[in-house]
Amino acid sequence: MGWEQIEISLPNCSALQVISFPVVQLHLNRTAMRASQKDFENAMNQVKLLKKDPGNEAKLKLYALYKQATEGPCNMPKPGVFDLINKAKWDAWNALGSLPKETARQNYVDLVSSLSSSLESSSQVEPGTDRKSTGYETLMVTSEDGITKIMLNRPTKKNALNVEMYHEIMHALKAASKDDSAITVLTGNGDYYSSGNDLTNFTDIPPGGVEEKAKNGAILLREFVGCFIDFPKPLIAMVNGPAVGISVTLLGLFDAVYASDRATFHTPFSHLGQSPEGCSSYTFPKIMSPAKAIEMLVFGKKLTAGEACAQGLVTEVFPDSTFQKEVWTRLKAFAKLPPNAMRISKGIIRNREKETLHAVNAEECSVLQGRWLSDECMNAVVNFLSRKSKL
Numbered sequence: 264m265g266w267e268q269i270e271i272s273l274p275n276c277s278a279l280q281v282i283s284f285p286v287v288q289l290h291l292n293r294t295a296m297r298a299s300q301k302d303f304e305n306a307m308n309q310v311k312l313l314k315k316d317p318g319n320e321a322k323l324k325l326y327a328l329y330k331q332a333t334e335g336p337c338n339m340p341k342p343g344v345f346d347l348i349n350k351a352k353w354d355a356w357n358a359l360g361s362l363p364k365e366t367a368r369q370n371y372v373d374l375v376s377s378l379s380s381s382l383e384s385s386s387q388v389e390p391g392t393d394r395k396s397t398g399y400e401t402l403m404v405t406s407e408d409g410i411t412k413i414m415l416n417r418p419t420k421k422n423a424l425n426v427e428m429y430h431e432i433m434h435a436l437k438a439a440s441k442d443d444s445a446i447t448v449l450t451g452n453g454d455y456y457s458s459g460n461d462l463t464n465f466t467d468i469p470p471g472g473v474e475e476k477a478k479n480g481a482i483l484l485r486e487f488v489g490c491f492i493d494f495p496k497p498l499i500a501m502v503n504g505p506a507v508g509i510s511v512t513l514l515g516l517f518d519a520v521y522a523s524d525r526a527t528f529h530t531p532f533s534h535l536g537q538s539p540e541g542c543s544s545y546t547f548p549k550i551m552s553p554a555k556a557i558e559m560l561v562f563g564k565k566l567t568a569g570e571a572c573a574q575g576l577v578t579e580v581f582p583d584s585t586f587q588k589e590v591w592t593r594l595k596a597f598a599k600l601p602p603n604a605m606r607i608s609k610g611i612i613r614n615r616e617k618e619t620l621h622a623v624n625a626e627e628c629s630v631l632q633g634r635w636l637s638d639e640c641m642n643a644v645v646n647f648l649s650r651k652s653k654l
């Protein structure tokens with residue numbers, strides 16, 4: 264496996280996925296125990312035996328801890344902005360500051376041990392069977408009181424959607440469409456609902472180059488949005504905080520959208536050199552009029568929750584202080600309604616649009632595939648990654 268040579272190269276690494284690895288943060292605070300050199304060497308061997316790739320975030324953290332444990336604080340010159348892989352490695356190592364070598368060694372041993380157990384347990388999940396919440400890396404999925412809740416769970420990254428999260432959401436939606444629950448809810452953990460597409464998704468370039476990257480992105484996006492178009496049960500968004508990009512456009516495919524008054528709705532596609540997705544080029548003009556849709560999707564106007572409600576994108580707004588309590592009370596009541604009646608009624612309301620929505624989705628993905636190769640888009644991504652711009 265390529266990632267075994269972690270000290271030398273980090274294939275597919277993405278520049279911003281370094282500091283948020285929760286297991287690591289947990290272990291960074293553990294100084295009570297001290298790993299011996301032997302434990303450290305055993306852990307290095309154990310890494311090579313892991314049956315599953317632990318992902319770029321974990322690999323970067325392993326790299327950083329290894330360097331810190333063997334060489335001490337980062338002593339290399341900072342790589343240039345465009346040298347994304349080495350910059351990610353440098354960032355990871357440098358973020359450890361003056362962490363003592365012994366602590367880094369202990370943290371490395373702890374991380375390997377937690378990776379071994381988590382990867383072993385997730386590999387025990389049979390393909391095709393429903394995953395329990397613990398089987399997801401980027402989501403928390405629970406099913407209770409007739410409600411399946413899918414919670415985006417990368418709060419330190421404002422719930423940006425990385426490639427893994429796209430796949431996990433599709434998996435969770437497919438499982439929810441078949442489980443016993445009556446309704447399904449999507450929400451975010453932390454202060455954001457979601458900051459949209461993880462812009463580091465653009466940095467992991469396959470051997471076929473940026474064209475292949477754009478093509479794969481369009482295939483993934485089409486399949487992802489298709490899962491929302493086809494979802495058979497009532498699908499409800501609980502927008503707990505700001506929503507950006509694709510997390511906003513998809514709302515046009517939900518059956519109800521409840522928002523905290525802290526939420527905002529922002530689709531800065533032109534700023535990013537991109538174009539609308541999530542079927543919003545079709546749903547938004549229908550929901551809010553073509554002119555209002557253009558203000559959002561073309562000019563990037565950010566709406567407050569109240570404005571989004573007035574435009575019909577949001578069903579109802581709640582004060583943030585009572586948002587969770589009020590919405591869950593309501594959802595629990597909905598979930599007691601006869602599930603088959605709800606599913607059938609949703610079907611007659613939504614099904615006649617499905618074919619159109621799939622065609623719109625295909626067209627939007629094809630246009631975006633071209634946009635991702637444009638200078639406008641590439642510059643916007645580089646500016647974000649080099650911390651020159653935020654929304």
Ligand SMILES: CCCCCC/C=C/C(=O)SCCNC(=O)CCNC(=O)[C@H](O)C(C)(C)COP(=O)(O)OP(=O)(O)OC[C@H]1O[C@@H](n2cnc3c(N)ncnc32)[C@H](O)[C@@H]1OP(=O)(O)O
Pocket residue numbers: 279281282283419420421423424429458459460461462463464480481483484507508509510531532535537540647652653654
């Ligand atoms: C298969 C591909 C499908 C593509 C579909 C097309 C989809 C398009 C879109 O969704 S377009 C929208 C893309 N999103 C953005 O451009 C948002 C970028 N983020 C920001 O502008 C800001 O982070 C913010 C305004 C959302 C929040 O600002 P602030 O409150 O100051 O927090 P931080 O910037 O410090 O963020 C904390 C932490 O999260 C990382 N992060 C936030 N959003 C993203 C993101 N979209 N992609 C990657 N990383 C993100 C940010 O870098 C910080 O990380 P760090 O702590 O520095 O490691």
